[in-house]
Amino acid sequence: MTFLTLLLQAAPADYTQFLFPIAIAAVVYFFMIRPQQKRSADTKKFRQALAKGARIVTIGGLHGLVIELTEETVVVxxxxxxxxxxxxSAIAREVGTKAAEAAV
Incomplete structure (x- = not known):
């Protein structure tokens, strides 16, 4: 066999050995990293959009009504x-709005 024949036979194996780690990295990114980044961005938007009168639940499970807002704090x-x-950052979610929409 010539050198060129050996080189052409070895070439596909070299490419396939890199394909598996790239595929694993893509799966990890699309199924683990990207959804977490999306949840984080949605949570940040929610916390910035809080308004007076919203019924909320804190991360500790405390329910209350927002009565005052500043840049960093919320009075409940x-x-x-x-x-x-x-x-x-201690506000977990808003309650009542989706339940009220579902009832209407």
């Missing part, structure tokens, strides 16, 4: 006259 009324100050 959990009962009549009981106001607590939280970082915006």
């Amino acid at each position: 009324e959990v009962d009549r006259g009981v106001k607590l100050r939280f970082d915006r």
Whole structure:
């Protein structure tokens, strides 16, 4: 066999050995990294869009009504006259809006 024949026979094996790690990296990116980045961006948008009067739940499970907002904090009324100050990052989700839309 000539050198050129050996080189042509070895070439496809060289390319395929790089295909598997690239495929694994693509699967990891599209099924693990990208969805997490999307969730993180959605959470950041939600926290920036908070408004007075929203019913929220904190990451600790405390339910309340937003009565005051600043750049970094949120004042939540959990009962009549009981106001607590939280970082915006402590707000997990808003409640009541989707339930009200579903009922209508």
